[in-house]
Amino acid sequence: MKKQLLTPLALLPLLVAAQAPNFTVTGKIGHLNAPAKVYFDYMDDGKSKSDSAFVKDGAFRFTGHTSPYSYVRMGLSHDGSGKQRAVYGGDVIYFYMGKEKVKIQSADSLIHATISGSKVNEEYNAYNRFIGGTIMELTKAVNIAFSSGTAAQQKDTAYFQTIDKQYRQNIANRATKQIEFAQQYPNSYFSVIALSEAGGMKGVSSVETLYNNLSEELRNTDPGKELAQRINAAHTIVEGATAPAFTQNNINGQPVTLNSYRGKYVLLEFWASWCSPCRAENPNLRKQYAQYKDKGFEVLGVSLDDDKQKWAQAIEADQLPWTHVSDLKGWNNEVGRLYGIRAVPASFLLNPEGKIIGINLRGETLNNKLATIWPQE
Structure with a gap:
């Protein structure tokens, strides 16, 4: 009887420790003060988590629990106008982090900030250099290219189609490079990300063999499991098949x-x-x-x-x-x-x-x- 009572109690420290904070993000953006506020969203093993903090003399700090690779969106509302404006049309950055002490620093804004202290984010940056940049970077480039045209050109359908064609070609080239990345670096976490995105462009059947060649550890990450579900859906959720119950x-x-x-x-x-x-x-x-x-x-x-x-x-x-x-x-x-x-x-x-x-x-x-x-x- 005593053993049965003590066993659950003995497990409590382990359960608490499992969710103990394992990352810290500290920031310094000039000398901003409230109502300036930072909004912090990240993924922890497939679960979305959010936090926020007012800025005091430019400083803010977040801490919490994350998986070894976590995608982050951070938005800064300079005037206190709220999260929606900050993350969808304002000062926003995206990066990866792990169980690390990350520092973000800039004189005026998040978008101009340097990120240090994260080997995970350095790996992410190297991956993006290999594939030709993020979707957001390619989108920004095409918007700049369009804006550089004269007023007459911007009203010309042919001019728009030329720029749009180049943009779509850049996206296609990026997907090809993502497959190359997965071939060359099958032990990288970002090979899972690469195959997931490339599969969305080229169809999951085009990445299935490469996915099966990844290690069990990578396939068992949340992005790995999600890609496995999409591969399975491509084979099973077709006309004439019974829709999966839920x-x-x-x-x-x-x-x-x-x-x-x-x-x-x-x-x-x-x-x-x-x-x-x-x-x-x-x-x-x-x-x-x-x-x-x-x-x-x-x-x-x-x-x-x-x-x-x-x-x-x-x-x-x-x-x-x-x-x-x-x-x-x-x-x-x-x-x-x-x-x-x-x-x-x-x-x-x-x-x-x-x-x-x-x-x-x-x-x-x-x-x-x-x-x-x-x-x-």
Whole structure:
């Protein structure tokens, strides 16, 4: 009896130690003071974590627990106008870190800051030099190229098409270099990242062999597991296959199962409140839902949001009467990963037996498909 009581207590120090802080990020940005505020978002083994801190005489500090490789987004609101403006249109940087003491320093802004103390980020920078830069760097370069044109050129469709063609070629070249990186450095964590991104460009079948050649340790990282799910989805989530079963909570926290829709046609719709194309399609979905719901048609929305309030506001604003589910893990939504989702909107039309009979149907394509199921009398 005593042994049974003592064993759980003896484990408590180990459990606490497992989540003990293992990184520190300190910053010094000039002599800024409140209301200037820094917003800190990072991934810890597939789980999104967030923190924030006011700046005092330019200084700020974060500490916490992270996996050996963690992707970070840091935004600075100079005037206290909030996180959204800071990270989506303001002073923002992205970097990698590990279990390290990281220092960020600049005279005026995050975007001009130097990052030191992180071997993980140095490895990330070397990877980016090999592949030709980050997507954000390539996007910035194309915007500069477009802006360098005269007013007349910027109104010229041919001028835009020339710059756009070069941008797309640079993205394609980057994907090719990512595959080369994975071939040359199969023991690097960034080979997993490279194959994941290249697979999104060239199709996951193009990177499957290289992925299988990675070490078990790399394949068991969260990005490695996510890529494995996408590879599996490419083979199994196809027209004629049975859609994978899942359970996820609705907006009220109640579990909803896909199998509960058997006997009806259901559109499994992956979307998010921040996705403009998704929101643009919602009026058409409302129309089709109203037309066919009494004949056995349902829509099940799976949101890739990570903010419940924004998710709920979008449902209300767009007047979406069907059931919605989410685990509020953003791109790490478990159903999204199960179905290999890398972009939204994405959808799968299922028949009453749960088999996939259409993929990424929207607009008139969806309307025509539903009209073949229920011809107008």
